Each structure stands twice: as C-alpha cells, then as structure tokens.
Amino acid sequence: MTGMVALYIFMLAAFTGYEVIARVPVILHTPLMSGSNFVHGIVLVGAMVALGGAQTPLEKAIGFVGVLLAAGNAVGGYVVTERMLEMFKASGTRRAGKGPH
Amino acid sequence: MPAWMSADLAIQASYFVTAVLFIMGLKRMSSPVTARSGILWAGAGMAVATAITFLYPSMTNYGLIVPAMLIGSVLAWWSGKRVAMTNMPQMIALYNGMGGGAAAAIAAVELYRGGTEGYVTTTLAVAGGIIGAVSFSGSAVAFGKLQGLITRSLRFGGQQLLNLLLLAAALALGALVAAGVNSSFAVLTGFFVVALVLGISMTLPIGGADMPVVISLYNALTGLAVGLEGFVLENAAMIIAGTVVGSAGTLLTQLMARAMNRSLGNVLFSGFGDTGGPATGAVTGSLKPIEASDVGVMLAFAQKVIVVPGYGMAVAQAQHKIWELCQLLIERGVQLRFAIHPVAGRMPGHMNVLLAEAGVPYDLISDLDEINAEFETADVALIIGANDVVNPVARTDKSSPIYGMPILNADKAKNVIVIKRGQGAGFSGIENALFYLDNTRMLYGDAQKAGAQLIQAIKAVG
Numbered sequence: 221m222t223g224m225v226a227l228y229i230f231m232l233a234a235f236t237g238y239e240v241i242a243r244v245p246v247i248l249h250t251p252l253m254s255g256s257n258f259v260h261g262i263v264l265v266g267a268m269v270a271l272g273g274a275q276t277p278l279e280k281a282i283g284f285v286g287v288l289l290a291a292g293n294a295v296g297g298y299v300v301t302e303r304m305l306e307m308f309k310a311s312g313t314r315r316a317g318k319g320p321h
Numbered sequence: 322m323p324a325w326m327s328a329d330l331a332i333q334a335s336y337f338v339t340a341v342l343f344i345m346g347l348k349r350m351s352s353p354v355t356a357r358s359g360i361l362w363a364g365a366g367m368a369v370a371t372a373i374t375f376l377y378p379s380m381t382n383y384g385l386i387v388p389a390m391l392i393g394s395v396l397a398w399w400s401g402k403r404v405a406m407t408n409m410p411q412m413i414a415l416y417n418g419m420g421g422g423a424a425a426a427i428a429a430v431e432l433y434r435g436g437t438e439g440y441v442t443t444t445l446a447v448a449g450g451i452i453g454a455v456s457f458s459g460s461a462v463a464f465g466k467l468q469g470l471i472t473r474s475l476r477f478g479g480q481q482l483l484n485l486l487l488l489a490a491a492l493a494l495g496a497l498v499a500a501g502v503n504s505s506f507a508v509l510t511g512f513f514v515v516a517l518v519l520g521i522s523m524t525l526p527i528g529g530a531d532m533p534v535v536i537s538l539y540n541a542l543t544g545l546a547v548g549l550e551g552f553v554l555e556n557a558a559m560i561i562a563g564t565v566v567g568s569a570g571t572l573l574t575q576l577m578a579r580a581m582n583r584s585l586g587n588v589l590f591s592g593f594g595d596t597g598g599p600a601t602g603a604v605t606g607s608l609k610p611i612e613a614s615d616v617g618v619m620l621a622f623a624q625k626v627i628v629v630p631g632y633g634m635a636v637a638q639a640q641h642k643i644w645e646l647c648q649l650l651i652e653r654g655v656q657l658r659f660a661i662h663p664v665a666g667r668m669p670g671h672m673n674v675l676l677a678e679a680g681v682p683y684d685l686i687s688d689l690d691e692i693n694a695e696f697e698t699a700d701v702a703l704i705i706g707a708n709d710v711v712n713p714v715a716r717t718d719k720s721s722p723i724y725g726m727p728i729l730n731a732d733k734a735k736n737v738i739v740i741k742r743g744q745g746a747g748f749s750g751i752e753n754a755l756f757y758l759d760n761t762r763m764l765y766g767d768a769q770k771a772g773a774q775l776i777q778a779i780k781a782v783g
Contacts, residue, residue: 233568237567251350253570255363256347262547262563263550265336265370268374268390269377293416293423
C-alpha cells in the first residue's frame with residue numbers, strides 16, 4: 221500500500237465516520253458509542269498478527285496481553301451493545317401493538 | 322508461492338467484506354428501527370475478520386494466541402452479561418480502555434522487535450502507541466471514578482504544567498524512536514511508561530460529571546490508535562474501522578460537550594465536576610417537605626404532568642415503578658410527558674435506554690428543546706432523582722460552575738415535586754436553588770418506595 225493510497229483511505233474513512241453519525245437521534249448516542257467501541261475491537265486481528273510474529277519472551281508477553289485486551293474489547297463491546305439495543309426492539313414492537321398512534 | 326498468494330487474497334477479500342459490514346452496521350445503528358440488526362452486521366464482520374486472520378502467512382505462537390483470546394473473551398462475556406444497565410457507561414470505558422491497551426501493545430511488540438521499516442511507519446507506530454496508552458490508563462481511571470473506586474479528584478497546583486511536561490517527555494522519547502536515533506529497550510520502555518502515567522494524570526483531576534465526555538473522547542482516541550497501528554501492519558480492516566470510529570467518536574464527543582455547553586478544552590483542563598467545593602452560592606429559602614398522599618392528590622387532578630427522571634431514579638431501579646405510576650395517571654386522562662436532559666443519566670441517551678428497559682414508549686419522551694416551552698403550562702413537574710439538570714442557577718448565577726449549561730426549566734411549572742433520597746447536593750456538588758423555591762415541595766425517600774406510595778395514594782383518590 222503506497223503512502224498516498226493510505227492517505228486517501230484515511231480521508232474517506234474519516235468522512236464516512238462523520239456522515240454515518242451526523243444524523244443520529246440523541247436516544248441512540250449511548251448504544252452508538254458502545255457500538256463504535258465494539259467496532260474498534262477489530263484491533264484484535266492486529267494483536268493476533270503482532271503476537272503471531274513475536275519472538276522474544278518480552279514480545280510474546282506483551283503480545284499475549286494485547287490479544288487478551290483486544291478480545292475483551294471486541295466481546296465486551298458486542299455483549300453490552302446487543303443488550304442495550306435489545307430493549308429498543310422490545311419497546312418498538314410493543315408500541316406497534318397498542319401505541320397511541 | 323501459490324498457496325501463500327491465495328491465502329493473502331482470501332484475507333484481503335475478507336477484510337474488505339468486514340469493512341463494508343462495519344460501516345453498514347454503524348449506519349443501521351444510527352436509527353432506532355434498524356439499530357438491533359446493526360450490531361449483528363458488525364458482529365458478523367468481526368467474526369469473519371478474526372477467523373480469516375488465523376490464515377495469516379508465517380504466523381506462529383498459536384499456543385499463546387488461542388488461550389489469550391479465550392481468557393479475554395470469557396471475562397468480557399461474563400462481565401458484559403452481568404452488568405446492570407445503570408453501570409453501562411463505565412463498562413464501555415473499561416472495554417474501550419482494553420482496545421487502547423491492545424493498540425499500544427501492538428506498537429510495543431513491533432517497536433521492540435524492530436519490525437517497523439522507515440521513518441513514516443515508525444512514526445505511525447509511535448503515535449498509535451502513545452494514543453493507545455493514554456486511552457488505556459485514562460479509561461481505567463474513568464472506570465474507577467464511575468464505579469466509585471476512586472472517589473477523590475486529585476488536584477494540586479501546577480498540575481497542568483506537570484501534564485504538559487509528561488506530554489513533552491513522551492513526545493521527546495517518541496521522537497528519539499521515530500527518528501531512529503535511539504530505540505533501545507530503556508528508551509522504548511520509558512516512552513510507554515510516561516504515556517501511561519500521562520493518561521492517569523490527565524484523567525484524575527476531571528470530575529465525575531464530565532466523565533461521559535472523557536469516555537467518548539477516549540473512544541475516539543482508541544479508534545485513531547487502532548487506525549494508526551493498522552497502517553503499521555498494513556491491515557485495511559483496522560485502518561478503515563479505526564478511522565471511522567475515530568471520526569465518529571470525535572463528532573459524538575463534540576455533541577456531548579455541546580449538550581453541556583462546555584468546550585472540550587474546558588472539560589479537559591478546568592477540573593470542574595467534582596464533589597464538595599466551597600463554592601456553594603447564597604441560596605435563600607428553606608426546603609419544604611410534603612407527604613406522598615398530598616402529592617398523589619395533586620397528580621391525580623393535574624391536567625399536565627412532566628416527569629424529569631435522573632440518575633437517582635435509575636440507581637434506585639425505580640423506572641418500572643415510576644412507569645406504573647405514569648400509566649395510572651395516563652388512564653386518568655392526565656397529559657403526561659417525560660423530559661430528558663441530554664446528559665441525564667451518565668451520558669447522552671443513557672436515560673432513554675433505562676426508560677426503554679422499563680417499557681416506556683419513545684413518543685412520550687421529549688428532549689430539552691421540545692419540552693422546555695411546555696413547563697410553563699404544566700401543573701406539576703415531577704423531579705425524580707435529577708439534580709444539576711434542573712438547577713436554575715445555570716441560568717442566573719454567573720459564578721456557578723454550571724452557569725450556561727442548558728437546563729430543563731422545571732422551575733417554571735406551577736408545582737414542583739422533588740423525589741430525593743436525602744438533602745445532599747448533586748453529582749457536581751452544587752447546591753440546587755430549585756429545591757428552595759416557593760412552588761417546590763420535597764418528597765424524601767428512595768424513588769422506588771416513593772413511587773409505590775404515590776401509586777397507593779392515587780388509587781385511594783379513586
């Protein structure tokens with residue numbers, strides 16, 4: 221990947237993130253923060269690669285901690301986001317049933 | 322090497338799919354109707370990327386990778402399933418800090434190994450390392466504060482100078498490494514230690530009330546660190562996901578800071594939001610208690626009631642009781658609305674989650690801009706465990722630390738009933754002038770018990 225291509229990817233991804241969030245209603249701020257917290261759990265694949273290439277005991281130890289932390293980020297982020305959004309589903313269906321509208 | 326190439330192609334294709342799933346997932350999460358499917362899409366993306374990474378060429382140490390993943394996953398799964406909804410913000414801080422720590426760990430492995438080639442890559446690794454480390458230790462402090470493990474905000478003269486010196490030291494050590502002058506064990510270790518201390522020292526003086534903004538900021542920073550380490554590892558999924566979260570998180574942080582009418586710099590450097598300052602302004606009048614039976618009558622014969630729920634209600638787990646009470650009033654023909662301050666609960670949208678948990682339909686819930694004009698026509702404003710977000714000194718008292726923060730104008734209602742456990746001040750430690758107004762009555766007690774008493778009282782009215 222050349223430097224310029226990388227820079228373009230960075231720029232486009234930054235605008236994408238901004239646009240995706242720009243019109244989110246306040247009620248979803250907390251779940252969305254939690255969801256984006258889950259998405260950066262992708263650091264797990266990087267931690268796996270780093271540990272996969274580690275050689276000395278020190279590198280292996282740091283890599284081990286890195287993978288452990290990253291897995292916690294990904295799994296924990298998923299579980300809490302899913303739990304929060306679960307409730308929105310319940311509320312939505314109930315409202316469709318006997319809501320005031 | 323044909324086998325090599327096909328594995329590489331499979332990996333690149335999978336990362337592409339992952340990036341698409343992440344963006345679609347986040348997009349779906351930004352609307353209440355599709356939100357639930359959004360996390361499933363993003364989760365599928367994560368599963369694809371993680372599985373395919375095992376095929377990475379020349380990977381070793383599987384005996385370490387698999388146990389580390391298992392331990393981290395099980396601990397996070399267990400804690401994430403157990404945590405109460407009220408404690409969600411600190412769990413987000415915790416998981417976010419773990420992501421930052423992982424990004425810093427990647428930087429550490431690559432830098433100790435000498436695996437980064439060229440100034441640009443090394444600089445990116447160093448930048449991701451410092452950001453990740455700050456996010457890691459800072460989030461840990463944020464978690465400790467919200468969880469009540471750290472109760473005092475450490476503050477002393479010259480603190481900002483110390484933080485500045487720590488930042489300068491981290492940058493200087495980082496520059497030594499990045500410029501290729503000295504990347505010895507001692508310099509690298511010093512660099513990471515200073516960065517970790519900086520995260521702690523930056524976060525300690527920030528008070529609990531400002532913590533949501535700080536958590537959101539660290540969420541954005543972790544995203545950025547992940548993106549930077551993605552460049553180092555030439556990993557497209559990390560670059561895209563990290564950068565998207567970095568920019569989305571920055572926007573979210575700005576939205577939150579704006580809701581509190583504070584700039585980000587103000588949050589980070591002014592050290593407001595602590596408990597117990599001597600700056601309690603001159604509040605005149607007295608606290609006037611009231612009995613639940615009287616409140617029941619008042620509510621039952623009101624035309625319009627606005628409920629202002631706060632964190633105190635959530636702590637008492639009273640949202641179900643309160644919703645039961647509200648349903649009773651709605652059946653009697655009372656016009657009832659919930660007014661949610663942007664930072665009610667612990668972060669924007671947190672209170673909506675808690676009310677959704679109790680089954681309150683969204684269309685009864687109004688935000689600050691929609692509801693504020695309506696307080697003047699309300700017969701009763703029922704404040705349940707909310708404090709700073711209804712404190713009128715934010716409008717009037719220039720010396721108050723919360724001066725200028727948009728508040729719910731509950732004081733404009735004909736009657737104000739405050740359900741409160743005791744006479745203590747709010748999360749920010751500021752005395753609430755609303756409680757001393759002539760049209761305010763205090764109903765002391767746990768929100769859960771008070772709710773039950775009010776239900777009894779209204780049923781007694783018949």
